[in-house]
Amino acid sequence: MGKLLPKLTARKVEGLKEPGMHGDGEGLYLCVSVGGTKSWILRTTVYGRRRELGLGSATLVSLAEAREEARRLRKVARAGGDPETIRNRETLTFAEAAKRVHKNLEPTWSNPKHAAGWLSAVEAYAFPCFGKRPINKVGTPDILLVLEPIWTTKHETARRVMQRLSTIFDWAKVAGHYPAENPVTGVKKALGTVNTATKHMASMPWQDLPDFMMELYSREGVSARTLEFIILTATRSGEARGARWEEIDLEERAWHIPGERMKRRIPHRIPLSSAACAVLERMKGMDAEIVFPSVQTAKTAKPRVQSVNVFQALLQRMEREGFTIHGFRSTFRDWCSEDAHAEREVAEAALSHATGNEVERAYARSDLYDRRRTLMEQWGNFTTTVVNGNSAELSVGFQNHNKSESTSLSAGVKPPAVARKKLEKHRSKAAVPKR
Numbered sequence: 001m002g003k004l005l006p007k008l009t010a011r012k013v014e015g016l017k018e019p020g021m022h023g024d025g026e027g028l029y030l031c032v033s034v035g036g037t038k039s040w041i042l043r044t045t046v047y048g049r050r051r052e053l054g055l056g057s058a059t060l061v062s063l064a065e066a067r068e069e070a071r072r073l074r075k076v077a078r079a080g081g082d083p084e085t086i087r088n089r090e091t092l093t094f095a096e097a098a099k100r101v102h103k104n105l106e107p108t109w110s111n112p113k114h115a116a117g118w119l120s121a122v123e124a125y126a127f128p129c130f131g132k133r134p135i136n137k138v139g140t141p142d143i144l145l146v147l148e149p150i151w152t153t154k155h156e157t158a159r160r161v162m163q164r165l166s167t168i169f170d171w172a173k174v175a176g177h178y179p180a181e182n183p184v185t186g187v188k189k190a191l192g193t194v195n196t197a198t199k200h201m202a203s204m205p206w207q208d209l210p211d212f213m214m215e216l217y218s219r220e221g222v223s224a225r226t227l228e229f230i231i232l233t234a235t236r237s238g239e240a241r242g243a244r245w246e247e248i249d250l251e252e253r254a255w256h257i258p259g260e261r262m263k264r265r266i267p268h269r270i271p272l273s274s275a276a277c278a279v280l281e282r283m284k285g286m287d288a289e290i291v292f293p294s295v296q297t298a299k300t301a302k303p304r305v306q307s308v309n310v311f312q313a314l315l316q317r318m319e320r321e322g323f324t325i326h327g328f329r330s331t332f333r334d335w336c337s338e339d340a341h342a343e344r345e346v347a348e349a350a351l352s353h354a355t356g357n358e359v360e361r362a363y364a365r366s367d368l369y370d371r372r373r374t375l376m377e378q379w380g381n382f383t384t385t386v387v388n389g390n391s392a393e394l395s396v397g398f399q400n401h402n403k404s405e406s407t408s409l410s411a412g413v414k415p416p417a418v419a420r421k422k423l424e425k426h427r428s429k430a431a432v433p434k435r
Contacts, residue, residue: 010063013038028070030058039176040066044077046084053083056176092177094138094168095131098122101171117214118164125150125161135172140183144190151191156322157208162187203327204320206335210385215318217384223310225279226292230325232276232380234332234350236263237325241306243291253277268352271373273380332379340378346371 008024016022016038022030027043038058044051055061055069073083092100102119123131129146130138143165150158165184172178204212213231216224230240239257247256255270262268272280280291287293294306311325329351336347349368 008063013058013063024063024067026070026074028055028066040070042070042073042083044074044083046077046082051077051084054176054179057174059174061176091134091136092172093132094135095127097135097172097177098126098131098168101168104171105167117211120211121157121161122164122168125157126165135169136178138183139180140187140190143183143187147187147191152194154205154208155194156204156320160319202324203330203334204323206331206339209331209335209383212320213383219314219318221314222283222286222292222295223306223314225283226306227311227314227325229276229279229292231328231332231383232273232279233270233376234329234379235270236329237308237311241292241308244289245291246289248272248280248291250277250280262352264352266352269367269369270350271369271376273377275380275384276376335379335382336375339382340375342375343371346375350375 008022008030013030016030016032017036019032019034021041022032024030029041029043031039031041033039040055040058040061042053042055044053053073055066058066061069076083098119102115105118106115126146130142133142143162146165147158147162150161162184166182169178169182169184173180173182209231213228216228226240229235229243230237233240233255235257239261242261243255243257247258248254249256250272253272255272257268257270259265259267283291290305292306294304294310308325312321315321315323333347333351336342336350346368350372
C-alpha cells in the first residue's frame with residue numbers, strides 16, 4: 001500500500017476560505033476562523049493526554065515550516081518531554097518582543113530620536129513588571145497592573161503606553177509568539193472612563209514635557225516650530241505667532257516685544273535660551289519680516305500670521321488633544337515651583353505677570369532680567385533633555401551678551417544634572433506599579 005500524500009498544498013492553504021480545521025496529516029491542522037484568519041494547530045499526545053499547540057499564523061509560517069515544527073514537537077512528545085515547556089524556553093520575552101517591534105517600526109519614523117521616545121515609555125512602565133517574562137505568559141491582569149496606577153493621574157502617558165503595548169501584542173500574535181487574543185483589548189473597560197476634569201486637563205505635567213518636546217522636535221512644519229518657541233519662551237500664543245525679526249536680537253539673545261502686542265500693554269523683553277535660539281536658526285530664510293509665517297498666503301501673496309487654530313490641529317495630529325496651548329505656561333509655572341524652586345517674583349516676571357500691590361509694583365523697577373536669563377536657560381535644558389540626550393552637560397552659568405560676567409544661580413535654579421536626575425527618579429517611581 002502506497003504512502004498517503006499530505007492533504008494540503010501551499011496553493012490549497014492560500015485558497016482555503018471555509019471555516020474549520022483542515023488536516024494535513026500526523027496531527028497538523030490549518031485552522032480557518034469565521035473571519036478568515038488562518039493559523040496552524042498541532043494535535044498530539046503529551047503524558048497520555050491530548051494537547052493542542054499553536055504553531056503560528058499561516059501568513060507568516062509556511063506549510064513546509066509548519067510541518068517541520070510539528071515534526072520536531074512530535075519527536076519531543078514521543079521522547080517523553082513536554083513540547084510546550086520546550087517552546088516556552090525558546091519563546092521571546094516581552095522585552096525582546098518590544099525591541100523587535102521597535103526595530104520594525106524604526107524605518108517608519110522620519111527622525112531617529114522619535115524612536116527612542118517610543119520605546120522609553122514601554123521600558124519605564126512595562127519592563128519592570130514583566131519585561132523578562134515570556135510574552136505568551138503575559139495576560140490582561142498584568143497589563144492592568146501596569147496601567148491602573150497611572151490611568152487617572154497620568155492619563156495621557158497611560159494612553160500612549162496602552163497603544164504601544166497593543167501594537168507589541170498584535171505583532172506577537174501574528175508572528176506566532178502569542179496564542180490568545182491581544183490582552184490589551186479588554187483592559188480599557190476594566191480601567192473605566194476618566195472624568196472630564198482629568199481627561200481634558202488644560203496643562204501638561206512638567207514631568208512629561210521632555211518626551212513631548214522630543215516628539216514635537218521630530219515634526220516638520222511652521223506650527224511645530226512655533227509651538228516649540230512658545231514652550232521655550234513661556235509666552236502666549238499671539239505673542240509668538242506675531243513675532244517679527246525686528247524684535248529679535250540674536251547677538252544679545254533677547255526678544256523685545258513691544259507694548260502694543262502684550263496683554264498688559266507693557267513692553268516685555270525675554271532672554272532667549274540656547275534651545276530657543278536653535279528654533280530661530282531653523283526659521284531663518286522663511287520670511288524677511290514674520291518669524292513664524294503662515295504657510296497659507298493672502299491674496300497679496302504676502303506672508304501672514306498663523307491662525308491660532310493651527311496648534312489644535314497640530315495637537316490633534318499628535319493625539320494630544322487634552323491640552324491647550326496656554327496650558328504650557330501653567331506647565332512652566334509648575335516646573336518653576338516644584339523642580340527649579342525659583343523665586344516667585346522671578347517666575348512671575350518670566351510670565352509677564354503683575355505681582356504685589358500698586359505700591360510694591362511702583363518700587364519694583366527691575367524686570368529681573370539677569371535672573372530670568374538663568375531660569376530660561378535651565379528651562380530650555382530641561383525641556384530638551386530627551387532631544388539633546390544626556391551625553392553632554394550643558395553649562396550652568398550663562399554668559400550674558402557683554403561676555404564680561406556669568407549669570408549666577410541667585411534665582412535658586414538647580415543645574416541641569418539635578419533636573420535630569422529628578423526626572424529619572426520620577427519616571428522610576430511611576431514605573432513601579434502599586435500592588
